[in-house]
Amino acid sequence: MKKRIFIFVLFFTIVLLFSNISISTSAKIKDDEDLGFIEGAKSGILMELSTGEILYKKDIDKRLAPASMTKIMTLLLVFEGIENNVISYDTILTVSKSAESMGGSQVYLKENEKISVDEAIKCVCICSANDCAVLLAEAISGSEEAFVRKMNRKANDMGLKNTLFSDCTGLSSQNHYSSSHDMAIMSKELIDKYPKVLEYTNIREDYIRKNTNSPFWLVNTNKLIGRVDGVLGLKTGYCSFSGYNITLLMKKDNMNLISVVFGYSDSTKRNSESLELLRYGFNTYELKTILKKDEILETVESPCYRYPINIRVKNDINILVKKGNKENSTYEYEYNIENNLLSGSITLNFGERCVTGKIYTDSIIEKRNILDLLKYSFKRCFC
Numbered sequence: 001m002k003k004r005i006f007i008f009v010l011f012f013t014i015v016l017l018f019s020n021i022s023i024s025t026s027a028k029i030k031d032d033e034d035l036g037f038i039e040g041a042k043s044g045i046l047m048e049l050s051t052g053e054i055l056y057k058k059d060i061d062k063r064l065a066p067a068s069m070t071k072i073m074t075l076l077l078v079f080e081g082i083e084n085n086v087i088s089y090d091t092i093l094t095v096s097k098s099a100e101s102m103g104g105s106q107v108y109l110k111e112n113e114k115i116s117v118d119e120a121i122k123c124v125c126i127c128s129a130n131d132c133a134v135l136l137a138e139a140i141s142g143s144e145e146a147f148v149r150k151m152n153r154k155a156n157d158m159g160l161k162n163t164l165f166s167d168c169t170g171l172s173s174q175n176h177y178s179s180s181h182d183m184a185i186m187s188k189e190l191i192d193k194y195p196k197v198l199e200y201t202n203i204r205e206d207y208i209r210k211n212t213n214s215p216f217w218l219v220n221t222n223k224l225i226g227r228v229d230g231v232l233g234l235k236t237g238y239c240s241f242s243g244y245n246i247t248l249l250m251k252k253d254n255m256n257l258i259s260v261v262f263g264y265s266d267s268t269k270r271n272s273e274s275l276e277l278l279r280y281g282f283n284t285y286e287l288k289t290i291l292k293k294d295e296i297l298e299t300v301e302s303p304c305y306r307y308p309i310n311i312r313v314k315n316d317i318n319i320l321v322k323k324g325n326k327e328n329s330t331y332e333y334e335y336n337i338e339n340n341l342l343s344g345s346i347t348l349n350f351g352e353r354c355v356t357g358k359i360y361t362d363s364i365i366e367k368r369n370i371l372d373l374l375k376y377s378f379k380r381c382f383c
Contacts, residue, residue, distance in 0.1 A: 037277045040270070042243070042263030045180040046281050049188055049249070049256035051355070053320045055281050060181040063162050064262045067237030068105065068128045068221075069178070069245050070170030072186045073151050074137065078121065079194035081140040089118040093139050095131075102130040104171055104239075107208060107216050109135065119208050125200035126218040128236065130169040137168040144168055158185060173241045180260040187234055187247050187258050198249070201225070201233025224248070224271055234258070236267075244270040250278045255287040284322060290329050290348055291317040297333060297346070297359065303377070306366045309342070311335060314358040319350045327351045333359055340365040 037056060038044040043064055046056035054060075081087050095113040105128040109115065120136050123129035137147035144167065151165045162179035163186075166172035178186075190197055204226035206218045220226075221236040230250045237245035244264040250257050259277050264270035291297075291313045300309040311333070319329065327350060335344025344359040 037280060038261055038273045040264050040273055041261040043180040044261040045184050046277050047184045047258045048320050049191060049258055050318050051320050052188060055285060056277060061162050061179050063177040063179055065173060065176065065239060065242035066178040066183060067170040067239040067242040067245055069183055069235050069237035069247050070165060071124055071133055072190055072235050072247060074133050074168045075124065075197055076186060076190045077140060077150055077154060078136050079197065087117050087139050091117045093117060093120060093135055095135060096138055099131045099135040102134050104130045106131040122200050122206060123208060123218060126203050126206060126220050128221050130171065133169050160185060170237060180262055183247055183260045184258050191249065198232045228275065246270055246274055248274050248278065252282050257281045285320055286323050287318050287320055289316050289318050304367055306368055307364050309361050309363045309365060311359055311361055313346065314360050317348050317355060317357045319355055335359055337365060
């Protein structure tokens with residue numbers, strides 16, 4: 001009897017043991033950081049542009065030297081300066097001694113040389129020209145030091161907690177850092193607000209000083225431009241203390257993905273692993289447009305108003321999903337009409353996630369007066 005009990009207990013223990021092994025193995029689900037992408041990077045991120053959703057991450061808040069990816073913030077403030085009429089694309093800049101003295105990547109500006117803002121931006125975007133970055137910073141704020149203070153204020157306003165700048169070029173190794181997450185947010189802000197930047201970052205090669213005796217050939221530091229379909233920018237970065245960094249924007253179908261990587265030992269691996277990460281994003285996810293820009297949600301016909309009021313979606317309402325996802329979406333909206341103006345918002349629910357947007361009307365909003373209301377009521381009752 002004791003022998004049978006022992007055998008039963010032993011058998012039950014073995015079954016339980018194997019059950020536990022089976023359960024613990026099947027319960028382990030790999031998250032994004034276990035997928036094995038960007039192995040050569042110290043930090044990296046993959047983000048969808050329109051929603052800002054993160055598709056992959058690796059030490060995304062780690063503070064590292066961005067090198068010339070710093071110029072993403074520099075360009076953001078330059079385009080902001082153009083928008084605010086501080087400078088224009090046609091503004092002719094006179095090269096300062098400070099700009100001339102910059103080392104690293106440059107187009108060898110000479111003191112008192114003249115160059116337009118348009119050409120200076122082109123030099124920053126294509127060949128990462130430090131001398132042009134400083135020249136533009138001086139045009140915006142009077143000096144690089146003042147511009148750097150503006151960069152840090154902007155970073156603070158954007159909620160970038162792992163970013164601090166000491167210059168506008170990325171040449172500094174002291175008190176100068178950012179993270180892949182912060183850099184992705186900066187890139188999204190730049191592209192969303194000033195998509196014109198892509199007209200510059202997407203140029204494979206060009207010239208400045210074209211009509212002079214010393215034309216200068218600009219070759220894009222991003223070797224993927226013109227070689228890989230869909231890659232539109234955005235900024236490379238390299239210093240001996242930072243390693244090889246790159247922020248890429250890639251477009252395919254209706255989706256734009258931003259990847260940021262830091263700290264590679266060589267540029268070839270940096271480029272190949274970044275592309276592998278981007279392709280993972282496009283192969284795994286899709287952007288579904290649930291409601292299209294200007295789509296009519298409702299037509300309001302009220303005795304209080306002379307004309308029907310069309311309630312429309314202000315922008316596309318998109319949701320990012322894994323391919324093959326069959327979940328249904330629902331939405332609800334609310335609006336207010338005051339002083340003949342309509343304001344409101346819409347919330348789209350998709351599974352456990354929600355996306356918000358704005359609504360508007362292009363209809364004429366005009367209230368009926370008392371006399372008109374009486375006439376309207378009379379017609380409805382007796383005609």
